[in-house]
Amino acid sequence: MLLFQYIYLANRHIAGSKMAEPTLTQQVNAVLATLTSDIKNHKLEIPSPPDLLIKLREVAANENSTIDDIVAVVKHDPHISGRLIKVANCALFGARQHVTSVKAAVSRLGLSKVQNLIIGLTIAQSMMQAKTLGLKEYFETIWQQSNRVAAISSVLALRKTKIDPEKALLAGMVHNIGTLPLVLRLHRIPELQKNQKVLQMVADVVIPKLYASAGELVMKSWNFPAEITSIALSHRESQREASDEINLDDIVLIAHQLSKLTDYTKFNGDDSSLLSAPVFKLFWNDQEHAEEELISFHEEIDQMMQVMSN
Structure with a gap:
């Protein structure tokens, strides 16, 4: 139509x-x-990156920066500070002793891991705040999907690869970031502002078609590394040729496919694109093998989803 x-x-x-x-x-x-x-034509208006992301990158770029410098930046945002501590206490990141301070969390995780985690948490927070701009139910759905893909990605990275789980968490969190500038633009159209139902219907048609290419623009504008930027498009390319070993694109692609299932531990008729994806064989031998492992990953995935949601 x-x-x-x-x-x-x-x-x-x-x-x-x-x-x-x-x-x-x-x-x-x-x-x-x-x-x-x-x-x-690369003319889509891109929102500015969150202030915390900018400040964090400035500190990280300074070779003389210390843990205290990172801690000082993070403490400017109590909400992010609290969530970072929760992440540091997750078993997924090797937590043995409970930490209660930002400095202890940073010390446990290390500067590189903390940078990826804070960027992911900051972007997640920005998307949650954007829900007040309209299309609240739509944004809630998008946020839940982003959260689910991020959690699945981080656990797959830990259990199936040597890729850092916090890098996979970030990649999963930003895979659909192109939704943000599209919603902001649609919300400014006067005719759509007058009718929320029509706005919702237009979003349902337009955003699925355009969010991937819009996301690539956002990631490039925000200076994400190439391995993260490629996620914007690659996570939907389910039939692309598989590489020799699992990479970040593969992880988010599989996590995205799993996130669309009613129950990612039990495949039922809505899984044809997942099972036929060439990269599927990099992770599992067959459906039974996949279900068996995903059941064993379930607790860790749920824990990460809860941490990212609170």
């Missing part, structure tokens, strides 16, 4: 027998066409 037809029917459904004004569908369709063009 063409986009303008979708909007037209949505307005007709909401307004009953009163048909939508042609100018409304024309204006909205024109704006959405412009949005597609803006992404293609």
